[in-house]
Amino acid sequence: MTLADLKRGQQGIIKDVSSIHIPLKLLEMGCLPGNLVELVQVAPFADPMYLNINGSHLAIRKETAIHILIETVDEQAD
Amino acid sequence: MSKQINVALIGNPNTGKTSVFNALTGLNQKVGNYPGITVEKKEGICKLPRGVKAHIIDLPGTYSLNASSLDENVVIELLLNKNDKDFPDVAVVISDVENLKRNLLLFTQIKDLEIPTILVINMSDRMAYKGISLDIEYLERKLQTKIALISTRKNKGIDDLKELITNYKDLSTTPCLNASSIDKNYFDNLRKAFPNQLLYKLWLVITQDVNFGKTNRKTIDDVSSFKTKSKTDLKRLQQKETIKRYQFINDTLKKGQTIDLASAKDLRIKLDRILTHKVWGYLIFGVILLTIFQAIYDWSSVPMDFIDSAFASLSEWTKSTLPDGAFTDLLAEGIIAGLGGIVIFIPQIAFLFLFIAILEESGYMSRVVFLMDRIMRRFGLSGKSVVPLISGTACAIPAIMATRNIESWKERLITILVTPFTTCSARLPVYLIIISLVIPEGRFLGLSYQALTLMLLYLIGFGAAVGSAYILNKVLKIRSKTFFVVEMPNYKLPLFKNVALTVIEKTKAFVFGAGKIILAISIVLWFLASYGPGEQFNNAERIVTEQYANVNLNEEELSQKIASHKLEHSFIGVTGRAIEPVIRPLGYDWKIGIAIVSSFAAREVFVGTLATIYSVGSDEEETIKNRMAGEVNPILGGPLFNFASGISLLLFYAFAMQCMSTLAIVKKETNSWKWPMYQLVIMSGFAYLVALIAFQILK
Amino acid sequence: MNAIIQYILAFSALTIALVYLFKTFVWWPKKRTNKSCGNDDCGCH
Numbered sequence: 001m002t003l004a005d006l007k008r009g010q011q012g013i014i015k016d017v018s019s020i021h022i023p024l025k026l027l028e029m030g031c032l033p034g035n036l037v038e039l040v041q042v043a044p045f046a047d048p049m050y051l052n053i054n055g056s057h058l059a060i061r062k063e064t065a066i067h068i069l070i071e072t073v074d075e076q077a078d
Numbered sequence: 079m080s081k082q083i084n085v086a087l088i089g090n091p092n093t094g095k096t097s098v099f100n101a102l103t104g105l106n107q108k109v110g111n112y113p114g115i116t117v118e119k120k121e122g123i124c125k126l127p128r129g130v131k132a133h134i135i136d137l138p139g140t141y142s143l144n145a146s147s148l149d150e151n152v153v154i155e156l157l158l159n160k161n162d163k164d165f166p167d168v169a170v171v172i173s174d175v176e177n178l179k180r181n182l183l184l185f186t187q188i189k190d191l192e193i194p195t196i197l198v199i200n201m202s203d204r205m206a207y208k209g210i211s212l213d214i215e216y217l218e219r220k221l222q223t224k225i226a227l228i229s230t231r232k233n234k235g236i237d238d239l240k241e242l243i244t245n246y247k248d249l250s251t252t253p254c255l256n257a258s259s260i261d262k263n264y265f266d267n268l269r270k271a272f273p274n275q276l277l278y279k280l281w282l283v284i285t286q287d288v289n290f291g292k293t294n295r296k297t298i299d300d301v302s303s304f305k306t307k308s309k310t311d312l313k314r315l316q317q318k319e320t321i322k323r324y325q326f327i328n329d330t331l332k333k334g335q336t337i338d339l340a341s342a343k344d345l346r347i348k349l350d351r352i353l354t355h356k357v358w359g360y361l362i363f364g365v366i367l368l369t370i371f372q373a374i375y376d377w378s379s380v381p382m383d384f385i386d387s388a389f390a391s392l393s394e395w396t397k398s399t400l401p402d403g404a405f406t407d408l409l410a411e412g413i414i415a416g417l418g419g420i421v422i423f424i425p426q427i428a429f430l431f432l433f434i435a436i437l438e439e440s441g442y443m444s445r446v447v448f449l450m451d452r453i454m455r456r457f458g459l460s461g462k463s464v465v466p467l468i469s470g471t472a473c474a475i476p477a478i479m480a481t482r483n484i485e486s487w488k489e490r491l492i493t494i495l496v497t498p499f500t501t502c503s504a505r506l507p508v509y510l511i512i513i514s515l516v517i518p519e520g521r522f523l524g525l526s527y528q529a530l531t532l533m534l535l536y537l538i539g540f541g542a543a544v545g546s547a548y549i550l551n552k553v554l555k556i557r558s559k560t561f562f563v564v565e566m567p568n569y570k571l572p573l574f575k576n577v578a579l580t581v582i583e584k585t586k587a588f589v590f591g592a593g594k595i596i597l598a599i600s601i602v603l604w605f606l607a608s609y610g611p612g613e614q615f616n617n618a619e620r621i622v623t624e625q626y627a628n629v630n631l632n633e634e635e636l637s638q639k640i641a642s643h644k645l646e647h648s649f650i651g652v653t654g655r656a657i658e659p660v661i662r663p664l665g666y667d668w669k670i671g672i673a674i675v676s677s678f679a680a681r682e683v684f685v686g687t688l689a690t691i692y693s694v695g696s697d698e699e700e701t702i703k704n705r706m707a708g709e710v711n712p713i714l715g716g717p718l719f720n721f722a723s724g725i726s727l728l729l730f731y732a733f734a735m736q737c738m739s740t741l742a743i744v745k746k747e748t749n750s751w752k753w754p755m756y757q758l759v760i761m762s763g764f765a766y767l768v769a770l771i772a773f774q775i776l777k
Numbered sequence: 778m779n780a781i782i783q784y785i786l787a788f789s790a791l792t793i794a795l796v797y798l799f800k801t802f803v804w805w806p807k808k809r810t811n812k813s814c815g816n817d818d819c820g821c822h
Contacts, residue, residue: 018317024317025144025561028141028142028320029180032321041350043449050350057567059564061455061561
């Protein structure tokens, strides 16, 4: 699954960020494999997405989020 | 003269870098531009212990040395160019204690350039609150640097930092990461090709496809013969580099930093739940916007009235005190009036930047970007276009400069192109006087027709901006990777010092940037209005006196007649009459034509020009208004400013591109004459068309 | 005499204004460091 599939409040572990559609800047801000990501908030239409990646808070568009592969940590979102 | 130490402040955005700069330099700072580009260059002088002085540059905030914007490019350009006069003897990397991990990425990159580097950990006052503790000694050893733990908010640790800067020669220049560990083969080849160059520096030059200064461009060209990797491969290597750096940082922080989550408190979650809420978020933003508009137009009216009358009396005083002559006239009617036209906008601009600085300092602006991005994107804009569009209601010039942090060139260009449609404060005096002339008094649902018209004009401005953005988005064929990454910083109480310095600096930038142009144009306009070709102008006195020989006029009335006759035949009058056929279908006469032409200095000049043309001795608006109301349309008869021509003028001013200073700034920001010319032709053409249709229908 | 000085001052002001406007709008005194940014996203990759 990808980051775009996360629901609000759900967490995941980043698996792969090698897609060329992911800007380097995002990696530099901590979006790297193995890191924990939480979807903090979404704007209307679930875009952009407000994330907490390993303590780094940032917002990205859905078009970028679909390229970030993740694995969920807890299946039941709270 | 003692030697100055060159210090560069570098850091991620939102780390309080500017606060550190302000703490070090106080008011000893100046803001300029980097040569050829409009990126702000902030520098200042700091007195260090033992009589040493430091020259401090506050470099634009960046997350890494891989530039993704013009602002960030400046950082690399300086750090790679040893011959630059500002090349730092010591780099001071500012980090925020809550985001140490991310901030250290940039630190390791700068360290690898083998520049002596000091690490500043700012906002140390929040450590306890966040349950963070640091082993400074261990971190200093592992990162091979000196660390200053400071808090600009509590004014702690600044002296330690000064001490470290003074002793910069003791700093180690050992790199943190061995660059060749990214790809051994590739880097070995690089080393063979350029044995005398620093590997990491070469790597940066290769991976940046941005422009560099002369020295480095040559290096790129040299390296290009050696380019064995495709762009995608290079990007993979950059990813690998980033991962390696984070591994090093994680290892370092594992021992050097402990976070006790149990004692951490978070205001962010609570505030974000409301401020980024699907309903409340927009509602709160709306209320904030209304407050800003209220402030700009209501609160600033008192100082503006004061400035208006102060300059009027200054002009009057100059005329009566100085000896008569051309220069005195120029001083009174051209220069002082021109200066007044600039100074009068200072209150509005100061208020606007006060609010924007507070919103940005507090961290709220990022939430607005988050809320608005999706909506703005439908029109080819970015969430980050919101700030320029709001700023545009004061003045398009700072607004266009505020587009710089939009990463996508296409979105940025569209924002630059449409911003001049927003109703800037220079349109306001024009709107107000015309509305008071042609819109009847009376109320609709408790709101006066005049206020409603003004509101409608604002909506038209925003509508035109958004609508043309939509069209531009479809029309412009610009291949542009759009990516959008916005940091959502912690909420902070804005520091008074930072806010005040921003307001002063932005206001100064307006006064000395746009102000110079407006002043120069006022001087030229004065000449064009005060001198003219041929008989009619030179012998105006005789001609008018003869003309009114049989009419009983007192001296004042006669001199007014002479003045307006002179103006009619001055250079500007001749121009106005030459363009009269073009503007007659819009319902204007040559006098309005002149006012429109002179509005290219700044729109508000319209009112002043009409005042001059109608040779109104006093500067009371009431008198100008009555004069305007009394003007008769030379062809159709009836009042010149009637409902039809008034609406036509309002619409013309709403759409036309009439500000030379804005065109100059667009030229600077897009680095081409193409875009400002498009703006001028398309906006003004559209304005003409709309005004024409409006007049022909309504007349 | 006074009038002449006034004329000289006034016209020097005009000259300064014209030179300034010319420099700002027509001829760029600072060296160009960037190529035209019209068609690609230079600096914004």
